[in-house]
Amino acid sequence: MSLCGMSACASIVSGTESTTYLETKPVDARCRLHGQDFTREVNTPASVPLPAKSSPVTVECNADGYQRATQELEASMDGWVFGNLIFGGIVGGVIDIARGAGKKFPPQIQVVMDPATFKTEAERDRHYDERVRVENEQWDRAIATVRGQCDSAGSTECQRRVTEAEDRRKAEVDKIEANRRSSRIAG
Numbered sequence: 001m002s003l004c005g006m007s008a009c010a011s012i013v014s015g016t017e018s019t020t021y022l023e024t025k026p027v028d029a030r031c032r033l034h035g036q037d038f039t040r041e042v043n044t045p046a047s048v049p050l051p052a053k054s055s056p057v058t059v060e061c062n063a064d065g066y067q068r069a070t071q072e073l074e075a076s077m078d079g080w081v082f083g084n085l086i087f088g089g090i091v092g093g094v095i096d097i098a099r100g101a102g103k104k105f106p107p108q109i110q111v112v113m114d115p116a117t118f119k120t121e122a123e124r125d126r127h128y129d130e131r132v133r134v135e136n137e138q139w140d141r142a143i144a145t146v147r148g149q150c151d152s153a154g155s156t157e158c159q160r161r162v163t164e165a166e167d168r169r170k171a172e173v174d175k176i177e178a179n180r181r182s183s184r185i186a187g
Helices: 009-014 081-085 089-099 121-149 156-182
Strands: 017-025 030-035 038-043 048-052 057-062 069-073 107-113
Touching: 017 030, 030 048, 030 107, 057 107, 069 107, 121 156
Parallel strands: 017 107
Antiparallel strands: 017 048, 030 038, 030 057, 057 069
């Protein structure tokens, strides 16, 4: 017999849901989370239990005076699924995957909402220039981490992951720039 019995080791060890702490800028936003067979509405900040099988989960947040912001959350594999495949066999692994066990959402996310109106174009541009700078810094760190995990030979899989991260960076920066274009100047 295996360490976790005949099947569903990840279900026992890590469960079929994880909790994500949701913050917004500004605080006290109204957020709707929805995924496969899952919908929840919360005011931020909030800890939200998310069933792994609902991945991906879309988070849509609204606050008075701010543009609506949307972010997508993906659950990632937990090492217990692989342990179950090794110790419990394929049957246990298949059961875990079907139930959503062994997948976890990020423990914390922050959704940043942009003001709907700015006093001047200069104020708007300072805001969005800072958003782009922070986004690029975060993606620089993420891409450096991916590259650091790659083998020295520079595998095709590594390059695919780097390209995927760069594409996601571009999409996030494009979203910020779209908000810049849709924002209003008071007056």
